[in-house]
Amino acid sequence: MKNYKLSEAEDILIGEKGTKERDEYEFELKLELIGDMIKTARKKRNLTQEQLGELVGVKKAQISRLENSTGNVTFETVMKILDALGAKLNFKLQLQ
Structure with a gap:
């Protein structure tokens, strides 16, 4: 049985960096992470999805879709949502 480094396994199973498959995977992963962070922050604030939706002006379903990465959100x-949760978003721009 051959051992693989994580980066090698990702290249084999997902696709090499720069390929369409890998880019789509990494994009979906980032969306999922954002949803998870929002869900965690919402729960720390003791808010239901419905209450957060009311603060933001959207329906509960939209909060649910974002938290579960199942729909497009602007x-x-x-x-x-981040503002309603009192959360800050930091960006890091990397040019390649």
Whole structure:
């Protein structure tokens, strides 16, 4: 049995960096992480999805879709949600 480094396994199972498959995977992973962070922050604030939706001006279903990465949400809505949760978003831009 051959052992693989994590980066080698990712290349084999997902696709090499720069390929369409790998880019799509990494994009979906980032969306999932954002949803998880929002869900964690919401729970720390003792808010239901419905209550957070009311603070933001969207329906509970939209909060649920974002937290579960099952639908498209605008950047504006994400920013409103973070604001309602008292959370800050930091960006790091890397040019390659």
